[in-house]
Amino acid sequence: MKKFICSKDCIEACFAYVDGLSIIPENRENTGRFVCSKLGKFLQREVFSSDLSFINVNGKQEHPDLQEIIKSIASYISVNKDKNILFIRGSGSLGYMMNYWDLLFSHFPNIYFVDGSLCLETGESAHIKDFGVYVNPPVENLSEVDNIVLFGRDAHNVSPHLYSYLKKLKNDGKKIIYIDPILRKTVRISDRYIRIKPASDNFLAAAIIKNLSLDDIPYDLNYLIEKCNVSENDLSYLVDTFKNGKTGIITGYGLQRYKNGENIVRWINRLAYFTNNLNYLYYVRSSKAGLPKPDIKNPTINISEILSYLNKGFFHGGIIVASNPLISYPSSKKLEELLKKLTFLLVVDTNKTETAEIATHFIKVHGMFAQEDISGSYFYDNRLHKRDKVFDKLSDIDVIKAISKELEVNIDIKFPPIPEKKEYETRKYKTNSLQLLENKSEGLRLISGSHYSYLNSQRFGDFVENFIYISPIDAQKYNLTDEEVVNISNENGTIKGKVKISEMCDEGYLFCYKCQDLIEGHPNILTTYTPTDSFTGIALYDTFVQLEKQKYHQ
Incomplete structure (x- = not known):
């Protein structure tokens, strides 16, 4: 065992x-x-799938032994040191040992790394600017509060252990308030659900601060309420909540996926500071806190520039590890067209994904079950632990060793010692003034989100809730009935799906589960590479579309 x-x-x-x-x-x-x-x-998908490594020869996937594939990869890298190569490493397994991919390719200055990500960097940037660090207080601090406010944190779907803990805290008498534009299943444990206009949580935080007379906010209160579209009754409820007890604040990851995402997170930080709740403010911590980081000096491009660099032919080849960008990255149809033009495309992943299908070289590894590693939690501070190699199958480290040997690159691969747990130190807020950044709607907004049954691009094929969710108001506006087929489109393409008329949404925006196939296409065909205000992430939720009713569909 x-x-x-x-x-x-x-x-x-x-x-x-x-x-x-x-x-x-x-x-x-x-x-x-x-x-x-x-x-x-x-476990089934990563360890026991029938996918095989391959080399694409004249459009046909051939399956030589691994050493031949490794030699072909090393030959391309060695011969093309004067050619630019794009390197994308996704989250995959978020264990520490995945850093050795970075260390391997750091020996080749023609390999360009990607600065920023689709994940949490915009919110992390907000915490660095406000506190100098991004850490969470001990999760046990939540037992001290009277109330817990979830700003866009759909714990039911994305954080099952947090959801379980919140249920326990609710049973212990804590009041839970859930704020989100999308009515999700986290509402089941909420004492109050407050619907908010997308990308306006910063205005709500400012309204609470102003109502409590804690800071000089240079805006009229009615103006702030109008911008976030929260009722006066809901605002009064929130003001009383912060006035009459210790209040935990848990910030969701989706809030930083708008053009003003950093500003949103920073105003929530500001609310925690002015209401004396910094010891109960939670966003994210590093899952590898205290572990050494590789020193990488390769050239970089910003994540928002990937499409433009590919479009102008800057890259000759590409390397994609633990990522399926044809599903999880923006403008994925355009991205597919450009990646297919590369002379060389290596994909290393646990399964033959959509991106792997267009690769010149694919290596199947067996993920976290095949690799000794060390990792912690984004949310809980006291969980940095070692993992055994569970199955004796090909791991990322095995492949890194094989490629480095063939390239005659010396990499000292070793398992780091687990650092001692550090006691949490209260964050010190250092922001004097902060402007409010508005995010103006440009039409019908498309928001996507996770479902409990899968994570990001890790699709299992048995998903049944693949609808385009629309509010009753917008359904009436477009003369739609339940499960009618519609096209939604923008400059990036068109996707087709059945609508589900639902109170999940309000007027002016649609919702889809991210990365899931509809009748034709998936949501990330329509998303764009618009950067967030930190310039370290992508404003995936600032995707605007046109909706057209499908007259005939079989």
Whole structure:
């Protein structure tokens, strides 16, 4: 029986033991003994799928032995040191050992790394600017509060252990308030749900601060309320909440996926500071805090510039590790067209994904189940733990060693010692003044989000809620009935799906589950490479579309 810690991108770092095909959860303080239903699917998908490594020869996938594939990869890198190569490394397994991919390619100055990501960097930038660090206080601090406000944090779908802990806290008498433009299942544990206009949480935070007379906000209160579209009754409820008790604030990751995402997170930080709740403010912490980072000096391009660099033919080849950008990256149809033009495209992943299908070289690895590693949690501060190599199958480290040997590159691969746990130090707020950045709607907005049954691009093929959700008001405006087929489109393309008329949405925006196929296409065909205000992320939720009713569909 092997000790296991899940390092997928929830990331809650679930503890378990693996015995053959059995996953045995370890008891976790506050949330009990369970792992999410996805973990068993990951085991089957990563360890026991029938996908094979290949080289694409004249449009045909051939399956030579691994050493021949490695030699072909090394030959391309060696011969083309004067050609620019794009390197994209996704989250995949968020364990520490994935850093050795970066270290391998750091030996080649023609390989360009990507600065920024689709994940959490915009919110992290907000915390660095306000506090100099991005850390979470001990999760146990939530037991001290009277109220917990979830700003866009849909714990039910994205943080199952946090959701379990919130249920326990609610049973202990904590009041939970859930604020989100999309009515999600987290409402089940909420004492009050407050619908807010997308990308306007900064205006709501400013309105609360102004109402409490805690800072000189140079805007009329009615103006702030109008911008976030929250009722006066809901605002009064929030003001009373912050006035009459300690209040935990948990910030969702989706808030930083707008053009003003950093500004939104910073105003929530400001609210926590002025209401004396910094010890109860949670966003994210590093899952590898305290571990050494590789010193990388390669040239970089910003994530928002990937499409433009590919479009002008800047890159001769590409390397994609633990990422499926044809599903998870913006403008994915255009991205596919450009990646197909590369002379060389290596994809390393646990499965033959959509991106792997267009690769010149594909290596199947077996993910977190095949790799000894170390990882912690994005949310919980006290969980940095070692994981055993559960199955004796090909791992990322095995491939890194093989490629480095063929390239005659010396990499000292070693398992780092687990750092001692540091006591949490209260963050010090250092921002004197902060402007409010408005995000103006440019039409019908498309928002996408996660579902409990899968994570990001890790699709399992049994998803049934693949609808385009629309509000009753907009359904009436477009003369739609439930499950009618529509096209939604913009300059990036068109996708087709059935609408579901639902109170999940309000007027002016649609919702889809991200990365999931509709009748034709998926949401990221329509998203763009618009940068966030930190210039470290992508404003995925600033996607605006036209909707057209499909007259005939079979």
